[in-house]
Amino acid sequence: MxxxxxxxxxxxxxxxxxxxxxxxxxxxxELTVLRRRLSVAAVLTxxxxxxxxxxxxxxxxxxxxxxxxxxxxxxxxxxPVLFWCGREFFTGAWSSLRRHSADMNTLVAxxxxxxxxxxxxxxxxxxxxxxxxxxxxxxxxxxxxxxxxVLLGRLLEAxxxxxxxEAIRRLLQLQPPTARVLRxxxxxxxxxxxxxxxxxxxxxxxxKLPLDGVVVEGSTWVEESMLTGEPTPVAKGxxxxxxxxxxxxxxxxxxxxxxxxxxxxxxxxxxxxxQAQSSHTQVQRLADQVVGWFVxxxxxxxxxxxxxxxxxxxxxxLATLFLVSVLVIACPCALGLATPTAIMVASGKGAExxxxxxxxxxxxxxxxxxxxxxxxTGTLTMGQPEVTDFERLHGGRMPxxxxxxxxxxxxxxxxxxxxEAIVAYATSRRGDEEPPDVEAFEAMxxxxxxATVGGLEVRVGSPRWLEASGLDTTPLDPVVAxxxxxxxxxxxxxxxxxxxxxxxxxxxxxxEAHAAVAALRRLGLEVVLLSGDARRTSEVVAAxxxxxxxxxxxxxxxxxxxxxxxxxxxxxxxxxxxxxxxDAPALARAEVGMAMGTGTDVAIAASDITVLSGxxxxxxxxxxxxxxxxxTIRQNLFFAFAYNVAGIPIAAxxxxxxxxxxxxxxxxxxxxxxxxxxxxxxxxxLRRFRPAHRSVGAAA
Amino acid sequence: MTPLVLSAPxxxxxxxxxxxxxxxxxxxxxxxxxxxxxxAELWWFLGRHGGDVVASEGEQGVQEITIAVxxxxxPSQIRVKAGRPVRLRFHRTDPSGCVAQVIFPDFQRTLDLxxxxxxxxxxxxxxxxxxxxxxxMNMVRGSIEAE
Numbered sequence: 096m097x098x099x100x101x102x103x104x105x106x107x108x109x110x111x112x113x114x115x116x117x118x119x120x121x122x123x124x125e126l127t128v129l130r131r132r133l134s135v136a137a138v139l140t141x142x143x144x145x146x147x148x149x150x151x152x153x154x155x156x157x158x159x160x161x162x163x164x165x166x167x168x169x170x171x172x173x174x175p176v177l178f179w180c181g182r183e184f185f186t187g188a189w190s191s192l193r194r195h196s197a198d199m200n201t202l203v204a205x206x207x208x209x210x211x212x213x214x215x216x217x218x219x220x221x222x223x224x225x226x227x228x229x230x231x232x233x234x235x236x237x238x239x240x241x242x243x244x245v246l247l248g249r250l251l252e253a254x255x256x257x258x259x260x261e262a263i264r265r266l267l268q269l270q271p272p273t274a275r276v277l278r279x280x281x282x283x284x285x286x287x288x289x290x291x292x293x294x295x296x297x298x299x300x301x302x303k304l305p306l307d308g309v310v311v312e313g314s315t316w317v318e319e320s321m322l323t324g325e326p327t328p329v330a331k332g333x334x335x336x337x338x339x340x341x342x343x344x345x346x347x348x349x350x351x352x353x354x355x356x357x358x359x360x361x362x363x364x365x366x367x368x369x370q371a372q373s374s375h376t377q378v379q380r381l382a383d384q385v386v387g388w389f390v391x392x393x394x395x396x397x398x399x400x401x402x403x404x405x406x407x408x409x410x411x412x413l414a415t416l417f418l419v420s421v422l423v424i425a426c427p428c429a430l431g432l433a434t435p436t437a438i439m440v441a442s443g444k445g446a447e448x449x450x451x452x453x454x455x456x457x458x459x460x461x462x463x464x465x466x467x468x469x470x471x472t473g474t475l476t477m478g479q480p481e482v483t484d485f486e487r488l489h490g491g492r493m494p495x496x497x498x499x500x501x502x503x504x505x506x507x508x509x510x511x512x513x514x515e516a517i518v519a520y521a522t523s524r525r526g527d528e529e530p531p532d533v534e535a536f537e538a539m540x541x542x543x544x545x546a547t548v549g550g551l552e553v554r555v556g557s558p559r560w561l562e563a564s565g566l567d568t569t570p571l572d573p574v575v576a577x578x579x580x581x582x583x584x585x586x587x588x589x590x591x592x593x594x595x596x597x598x599x600x601x602x603x604x605x606x607e608a609h610a611a612v613a614a615l616r617r618l619g620l621e622v623v624l625l626s627g628d629a630r631r632t633s634e635v636v637a638a639x640x641x642x643x644x645x646x647x648x649x650x651x652x653x654x655x656x657x658x659x660x661x662x663x664x665x666x667x668x669x670x671x672x673x674x675x676x677x678d679a680p681a682l683a684r685a686e687v688g689m690a691m692g693t694g695t696d697v698a699i700a701a702s703d704i705t706v707l708s709g710x711x712x713x714x715x716x717x718x719x720x721x722x723x724x725x726x727t728i729r730q731n732l733f734f735a736f737a738y739n740v741a742g743i744p745i746a747a748x749x750x751x752x753x754x755x756x757x758x759x760x761x762x763x764x765x766x767x768x769x770x771x772x773x774x775x776x777x778x779x780x781l782r783r784f785r786p787a788h789r790s791v792g793a794a795a
Numbered sequence: 796m797t798p799l800v801l802s803a804p805x806x807x808x809x810x811x812x813x814x815x816x817x818x819x820x821x822x823x824x825x826x827x828x829x830x831x832x833x834x835a836e837l838w839w840f841l842g843r844h845g846g847d848v849v850a851s852e853g854e855q856g857v858q859e860i861t862i863a864v865x866x867x868x869x870p871s872q873i874r875v876k877a878g879r880p881v882r883l884r885f886h887r888t889d890p891s892g893c894v895a896q897v898i899f900p901d902f903q904r905t906l907d908l909x910x911x912x913x914x915x916x917x918x919x920x921x922x923x924x925x926x927x928x929x930x931x932m933n934m935v936r937g938s939i940e941a942e
Binding site for chain 1: 813829866867902935936
């Protein structure tokens, strides 16, 4: 997307709580007002209905005084229902009308207003109707009942809408209001908003961490499940990062604050969820277009209905009833609410179980995936490689200590994850040898490193690369084959063109990998393993977790090209799952980029979906949630369209010539009020979503 | 007063069903007035009315405009220059919960509008084209037209 946004200065100061709590207060106020008006409307409407009972049932009720059933009494009772309880429909309709727009209010105001006005005419000039041979009936109760039902619908809908944003509210409540800050040796509780970066914060057992930071003193177990969905507590000691809103389980410790305000992980998560909730899906664009011309078209249909029935029957009362029915049965709200409510609930639900969707489109696309590409290191494996084998080659002549010191010196310059493992191993085994100075250093991404140390040319890298550089790798081959069959990554060391040794490096497979891959396959997805590692090593890992298709020996820069090739082969839409740091281009290339979060360093903005816990079960869970969401949206849109497409002709009296049935306008009003409530309630069902494959570490 | 059979969702209104012969003039008149009303109503709601409003040039090249939120956005069509920041200041006087939020789907931004206050948002439309915005329920709508 080519659009960027600028931070709005008004919101940057207090990013948490403020806008949302004012919204909450407003919603609460709206509910109070609606409840009060609804109760008044219900009482008055009840009285009007009682007044119409004798006429409706065709009997004379002795206990009802004559004045009570008079049309004038009904006028007196129903007028406040319309113009006090329902005054917002009329003022809203008027102000939209002035600005050339029409909405729900227009329909409700026109429908009830016409019924009321027609009754007023019948009350004041009954002679006109009687002269026509028609009873001078009044329809005050119709107007009052419709208005009361619409008010009830609006109340239910406002309550349900409040629940759709519940997840954000709960996230915002995770942050404790105060922090125990140590300044000049004195610990004081101060509001979180007053804490600045660099402050030292003390946390006792059972307390929530107020902000993000790095542990300075003490050690503890911290539960981050409220943010990541991962229930297993994580051990934290000096130097470890901690995140605000997580729960301190065991020890007391203090940490230095590194992020406050809008930069904290919690604030970023809330912002991302809000962003997702503000975005649109492709299917919604269709509904949007319909909503734009819906009300004017309904009004046109209503007028046409009146004209046609008047021409057919000459009966003005009948034609008016049809007109009112058409106006009040149409429900553009159901169309407008169908998608956004589902997106609201789903992205909130996602956040609750540690899945962050960046946009509504991410939810939509993830629901239709066909292929999922899993990166090996850090995604399927723990991403904590360790040297398990060290093999000298027969031709090697350099003493072990000297060689390891050399390797440690060279590899400490590299940023490759395997290099770290080699440095750790070499440093612990080099004995008294000091690492020599490195004179020249060059890293070949995904292949290895080339350095000059004490006049010696040292290469550490993949056997493939060494072979391609023209070195004789024959003695290495059997060793490499054996290590790769044991799922080891192999790095070989060559000094001055002669291969001296090789390392076998193991990266343990995540315990949940097998179950997660099985879950993905049950969802009907083609699972592909993508790795920069040797083919044999990758195949062993793939076989272990149940993946058939392996694309190995891919350099980091080529991963995006592999994704593109899959898309061109018609395997799309493709999801790429990676750590979000090294494979960003591939994540961006895929229709859905999923990043596996690892604790505090989460590159959430770079991906379409982030699994905060880094737990693989989150991947099938995200896809399941997306599918459920899209199913809900389709149900909602289908219902909303079908309701209007079927309801309007019935209200217009299309069934009358066939069956002799007419829709009572009051029932039309009831149908309208509950169609939007049912759309919102259907979306709220997503709150009960549980991934089939027990998600996010719960099995651990 | 419509006879209401509570058990059935559709109601037979037989006593009301009575054909009344109407003079031809009246029938033609009703049909004509109906057609005119339909045409007028469609023109009023769907036709184009008034020009777009051009956002004013503020300090540091920020294009600014104040939009009144009262049943609808006024103005609802705002013309701006693409590639330059735009500051929209929404002043909400409409108590309806519907318009308590304004959503900019292309920017993935939502703005909460407290009642009786002015709230502003800055956006950067990088390319020419329409950038629609609407209320939380998608009934009240407006658009930024970048050129």
